[in-house]
Amino acid sequence: MNGAAKGAIIGGVFLAMVGGAGYGMYSLVGDTGGGKDDTADGKSATASRGEGPVTEKEAVEAAKGFLTAWAAGDDRTAADWTNNASEAQSAVADFKAKAYVSKAVITPGTPTGTTVPFKVAAEVTYEGTTKPLAYESRLTVVRGLSTGKALVDWQASVIHPDLKRGERLRAGTPASPPxxxxxxxxxxxxxxxxxxxxxxxxxxxxxxxxxxxxxxxxxxxxxxxxxxxxxxxxxxxxxxxxxxxxxxxxxxxxxxxxxxxxxxxxxxxxYLDAKVQAAAEQAVARFPESSVVAVKPSNGHILAIANNRKDGYNAAMTGTRAPGSTMKIVTAAMLLDRGKVAADKPAPCDKTVSWGGRSFHNLENFQLPAGTNFSTSFARSCNTAFIKQIKEVDEDAALSKEATEVFGIGLDWKTGIKSFDGKVPVTTGAESAAEYIGQGQITMNPLNIASITATARSGRFHQPLLVSPELDGRPTATAARTMKSSVRGQLVSMMRLTATSGTGAEAMASVGGDKGAKTGSAEVDGAGSPDSWFTGFSDDVAAAAMVEGGGHGSDAAGPIVAAVLSP
Structure with a gap:
């Protein structure tokens, strides 16, 4: 074969020929590894035992054994060359039987250490129709902990690079039309x-x-x-x-x-808007692990949903992270609603404050002069000015009630797709103080914060909607109370101040129209940098963004929101 090996599967019959320095084979489907350390029966065909790191020679041997068996349609032997035999065997069998692959040739590339890339040139045949399916994937060889043998580290992506754990490759007639x-x-x-x-x-x-x-x-x-x-x-x-x-x-x-x-x-x-969606896609592309949502305050229609994440997860709609100081919009509304503060009245902003046996401080321990009003403390995102109000409220459920009854957080939002609708638990002591500034047990996502901003802007909660409820007659969530006009007026004015001379001014400088904003950063246990949060509005568009590990709100999330508000 002139030193080149070739493998193919023809008409459902697997043919494998191995020789020289190369080999050709077939591909399979299944879940990712992590189940067990070695094969099901402790045997891995003719894998050699060894110690220490896997050598490149061992990697080539294991890859060759696995791919050759795969090409031959021998799912049992192929599985025994992996560290998760049960999942691998199912995957190899399914590739032919359930993905309807009638022909496939696998061409290995040049190994890099213990990783072996390969190309798959397949044909799928279903009810008389045949189409090509070509892609590239790779496998990595590890040492079995109990056997010492070099084995393919089983991952679903070996079968196809787009497969994630638990996913399967299938072919046929889908239940839903395009x-x-x-x-x-x-x-x-x-x-x-x-x-x-x-x-x-x-x-x-x-x-x-x-x-x-x-x-x-x-x-x-x-x-x-x-x-x-x-x-x-x-x-x-x-x-x-x-x-x-x-x-x-x-x-x-x-x-x-x-x-x-x-x-x-x-x-x-x-209800999406192609122009806003395009701006959102471009904005998140600048920051890894970022998400953004835009909605219309006047009716709750979702204008854009965008994510830039390695895992493909729709964190914009279903994420559950602490929102940091963007939550102060709700806290401020609650304090204004109960008459505990007023935008133009003093609200002390000290360096630190203690509550429930825990000390809280502002960013870099800043403080504002005596007599500073609540509006300025809001615009500068002073944590202590908010936490000092807890003793005046004297009700553990106050923040949770405001979030649900006025902002609709935690209600059953039926947007048209899956969404997590926010959570503000009732807590006491230090946990309650943490929630006042968007930390602790509060969990949100950009959809929730965009909706909070939209409610502050319009004074009324409109459940976010991606498609019309008339499509399926689904009910929509309704908040128990409408925000008081006096509360709305003060809240909007404080957000305007934040966007023009507060912590959001730099990010919002390019945004026109009647605009407002709130920055946020949320500390995450074990993370080297806080999550960056930012929310804002311009006329009848509200948007919120989150960048995991992005730093302060204006550093990463701010530019994303500004871009979405100025498409």
Whole structure:
């Protein structure tokens, strides 16, 4: 074979030929590794035992053994070359049986240490239709802890680079017809042009595809993991992205990889705005691990949803992070509502304040002169000015009530796709003080903070909506109380001051119109840098952004919001 090895699968029969310095083979599908350290029976074909780091020679041997068995359709042997035999065996078998791969050639590349890249040139055949499916992937070889053998570290991405833990590669006729997504002005929104909308489109297709008409064709798709990251009541891990066992959260239904037979798509109109969405996509592209949402204060319509995250998680809609000082919008509203403060009345801003046995301080321990009013303390984001008011309120549930009854936080928002709708638990002591400044047990995402800003701007909670409730007759959440006009007037004026001469002034300098803002940074245990939060409004658009580990609010999240408010 002139020193080049070649492998193929033809007509469902696996043929593998190995020789010289190379080899060709087949590919499979399944979950990522992490289940067990070695193979199911402690045997890994002819893998050699060793000690210490895996050598490149061992890596090539293990990769060759795995890929050769895969090419031959020998799922048992292929699995034994991995450190998670049960998942790998299922994956190898499924690639042919459930992804309908009728032919595949795998060409390995040049190893880099213990990592071996390879190219897959496959054909998928379903009900008489054959289409090519080509991609690149890689595998890494590790040493089995109990056997000492060099084994492929099983990851779902070995089968296809887009697969995450728990996901499966499938082909056939999907249950939901394809959907053409359009914005409020009937402009088409494609995931190719607006990548952040890929999980949104998947969920909308799953929920509304059969309701909106259309006809299903045939596809190759990624089936989402059965496990989810959140419970039915919306509780989750700190970032909502992983479950306790480490499974990746998926934000929607299946993701199409290849269309075999085109279906007849239905058209689904959303409240998104293509111009604002484009600005949001460009804005988050500047900052890793960032998310942003924009809504209309007058009606709650969602104008844009964008994320730039390695894990593909829709943190903009379903994240659960402490929002930092952006929460002071709600705290200020509660204090104004109860007559404990007034925008033009003094609100002491000392360096530190103690409550519940814990000391709280301002950024870099700054303080403001005696007699400084509450509006200035808000605009400068003075923590102590807020916490000093706790003894005046004298009700543990005050903040939680304001958040729910006026701002709609924690109600069952039915936006049209999955969303986490915020959580402000009732706490006491130091935890209560922490919540006044957006720390402690409070959990939010950019959708929640954008909605809070929209409510402050309009004086009335409008449940955020991505698509019309008339599509499926779903109910929408209604807040128990409308914000008092006097509270709204003072709150908006303080946000305007923040945007023009406070902590948000630099970020909002380029934003026109009637504008307001609030900055925030949230400390996260074990993180080297706080999460950056920023929210603002300009006329009838409100937006909020969060950048994990982004620093102060104006450092990263601020420029994102400013870009969205000035598309």
């Amino acid at each position: 959907v053409k997504l359009v914005d409020r002005n009937d402009q088409e929104l494609t995931p190719e042009k607006y990548p952040s909308l890929r999980p949104v489109l998947a969920q909308l297709r799953e929920v509304y595809g059969s309701k909106a008409g259309g006809k299903a064709g045939a596809e190759v798709w990624i089936e989402p993991a059965a496990a989810t990251a959140t419970t039915q009541d919306g509780s989750a891990t700190q970032d909502g992205a992983t479950t306790q066992d480490g499974a990746t959260a998926q934000d929607g239904g299946r993701r199409t990889l290849l269309t075999l037979v085109a279906g007849e798509p239905s058209t689904l109109k959303t």
